Amino acid sequence: MAGAEGDDSLYPIAVLIDELRNEDVQLRLNSIKKLSTIALALGVERTRTELLPFLTDTIYDEDEVLLALAEQLGSFTVLVGGPEFVHNLLPPLESLATVEETVVRDKAVESLRKISQEHSPVDLEVHFVPLVKRLASGDWFTSRTSACGLFSVCYPRVSSTVKAEIRQHFRTLCSDDTPMVRRAAASKLGEFAKVLELDYVKSDIIPLFTALASDEQDSVRLLAVEAGVSIATLLPQEDLEALVMPTLRQAAEDKSWRVRYMVADKFSELQKAVGPEITKTDLVPAFQNLLKDCEAEVRAAAANKVKVFCENLPEDSRETIIMTHILPCVKELVSDTNQHVKSALASVIMGLSTILGKDNTVEHLLPLFLVQLKDECPEVRLNIISNLDCVNEVIGIRQLSQSLLPAIVELAEDAKWRVRLAIIEYMPLLAGQLGVEFFDEKLNSLCMAWLIDHVFAIREAATCNLMKLVEKFGAEWAQNTIVPKVLGMANDSNYLHRMTTLFCINALSGVCGQEITTKHMLPVVLKMSTDQVANVRFNVARCLQKIGPVLDSSALQAEVKPVLEKLATDQDMDVKYFALEAISVLSLCSSKLCMLVQFTHSSSQTSPHEPSQCDRIGIGTCLLQHAICFS
């Protein structure tokens, strides 16, 4: 009897263990993800002596299995018997830290870093540090790269002799033969510097930093830039000039554009790290050079930083620096030959207005905005429009409206549907800032035109846009301007447009409120229930389900229920399905229908083709969108 009981509890675990070796990767993966269950069942002793040795040797497996294993082992301490046994987890993680797949190695290192904290100081020196040393002096670069990420977690917690050894190992890796290892060391240099005593930062880290920053491989030098930023934050201001700045200056003028790009990309961090004085003397000219760089990628990266850089300039001289040094470069970038540069600039240039204030904005920035609003590249115009709110706060949007309108109209009619989609998304924002009158006069017709766009994604976004506009301008505005037009489309000869009416009603009923919905929308929806196209009819059912909660119960009982009941007997099975669903959701069912509803519900859960039924319009529009993407 006891044996039989044993079987019952053992069986699921037995299956899990067997599936660790299943031929199907998915099953192995499932099993590995439940490794803690297996370990719990085996107990700490057997986990240590049997399970872990087995796992140590399973590094032949697929990456995703190894990745899951590396992750699991990071939180396995309790399962091997707590902190005093945590070193038992080192062998499997050590072998995972040498596999060729970067993501697996990184995860193994992450887990090693995690469990290093659970080692007692003694265990750290007895078990963990030797592992780091083994990895650091391994034959293969995979193990040496992994070692780079482990120095900083053990350094603070070991004796000074071991500390010296660790520093020595790190030094060796910084001058490794393979660029992969030097890159790994360069990327961990900043992190390692943080845990080192300041004297050692000066005596050890600085020479390493200087060496890596002048490595023969671009890919190593560019990583040294980031390390330089971290190191700069650690040093007292008076040492920066002598120890870090020469190298950073050299990086900003490196022969390789990738290194200069990295400097541009890290410019705001750099600015914070070196403080206001060096910013004024060194970074401003460096930034000017980056904005004028011969490589477009560098200019674009620098252009992205214009706003943040200006914001963080020391307050006393901010305006002078911007006006005399930065703005002339910005003016040139507005007419750059490369569209990525222009669009990067357009995404931040509006932010300058808050920094420079009203007068400067009107005099200097406004002309630039106007040029960018007329740019040939839609992305540039879009970026300007999407940031209008910054300018609005400073000078009001009216100043721009004359140029804004043609830009918006042009984007609204762009041949690329993604561009149209992007401008639709800014409509609520624009409407809020331009005001209801301007909107009615100039933009309303655009919003309506999008409803009959030939791309579904645009029509869908247009309905959503209407909802947001109503939220801004109120139900009364909706009743006067939008609702009549939307309802008018119900008589359109194109069934896609008739469906758009339904989608709009879905979106608008909530924000328009009960009165408008009952009085104006509901009759139209009910009328459409006799549409000859089944797609329209089942969308009527879905629509009724959606607007039901907005209606009062008398309208529901008297008007909606009969229509839905009729649709529930429709000859098209989709119409039937959605009608029954609506009846059930709105709790309109008489007992006979109720059973039917439940029946269809339970069958729909198991029926595999159910989703494709309700998405059958979706597929068509998807294809249409794809066709347009490719065209």
Next chain:
Amino acid sequence: MLSPVLCSDLAALEPEYTEADVISTVEFNQTGEFLATGDKGGRVVIFQREPQGEYNVYSTFQSHEPEFDYLKSLEIEEKINKIRWLPPHNPAHFLLTTNDKTVKLWKVSERDKRAEGYNLRDEEGRLKDLSTITTLQVPVLRPMDLLVEASPRRVFANAHAYHINSISVNSDCETYLSADDLRINLWHLNITDRSFNIVDLKPENMEDLSEVITVAEFHPHHCHLLAFSSSTGTTRLCDMRARALCDQHAKLFEEAVDPSRRSFFSEIVSSVSDVKFSHSGRYLLTRDYLTVKVWDLNMENKPLETYQVHDYLRTKLCSLYESDCIFDKFECAWNGTDSVIMTGAYNNYFRMFDRASLRDVTLEASREVCKRRAVLQPRRVCVGKKRKETDVSVDSLDFRKKILHTAWHPKENIIAIAASNNLYIFQDRMAPNGHHNTPEIQSAPPK
């Protein structure tokens, strides 16, 4: 001088080999311990050098399969165009293989342990009686016979509109390039869904097309330098530091052609079929139809050295054009110390040039030599009357037997020669470390 180590006939059992067996590329790995060949059937065969010096088959796998591009109604051949080994990562070996369209990264690894012990089944797979299971069993690993397995790690697809002719791994060990007729793309070895176009020769109007890229290679030490050459006989050196797009070259290596010697065939025969950086990184070796040239990276206007491979064909260009032979793409190779150059020719001949002594030799890769395991004897092609019994007249050369693909061991004097479906490996009898490698050690491998 050279004697055979291995003559592998991959289809010796069939009297007539099939097209799929024709070797299309040969490449040693960084240590020379392994040699990979690719063939027109999409297969890759890896040979490992045994301690005694002979190369034996280590692993064989199907790298590419024939495909069909439905959008363009185009058949995509499975033929392996190039193989490149990655620098060693860990005990496994990694190599990139490419056909016309898709580059794949393969891992070749050894396994000598097998897990044993199921809970619910016995080792034959029969279900156990559940009532007998009273304890959980964790699988244990037991030694087994060595198993070498090749697994595809990455597939880099959909980036080339034209046929890929070259792949080259960068010295930064994390990127590589792939070049087709008009474009060169840069890939990260870990990222398969994105590549950067760094060179684009495609004109706006395809009617203006005047040159195509024939081969591209990274510098062995400087990660920012790459060379590519074109059908017009030029080789360009690009510096990736200067710009993200390398359309503008840093250097252009081109030799002025004597206008008086211009002919209809001038451009065809000057098309560069292979480019190899020397191991030192100082020189470039280029092969065109009739010559191999050594260029100093510091001198663009003319080659440092020019060697005639088969100048006697200069008068036969017309018939070579008619038979399409003039479009054959011969490869070239440096020896480990950059002092000797090797390249292939017709009639299963290959040529070697000693740069210091300016001596050259023509050798033949043939199965007879292999069978006798004899030392290779120099051959001579004569234009006029035969001077010696062994001389071969130009008119009797067999143009169907050509040696296009050759490779030199990175350190030792071992060469690999592909002649249609045969792979020949020859070794200097006097090994560089001084001891003799007698040919008798080899058991004749044609299998």
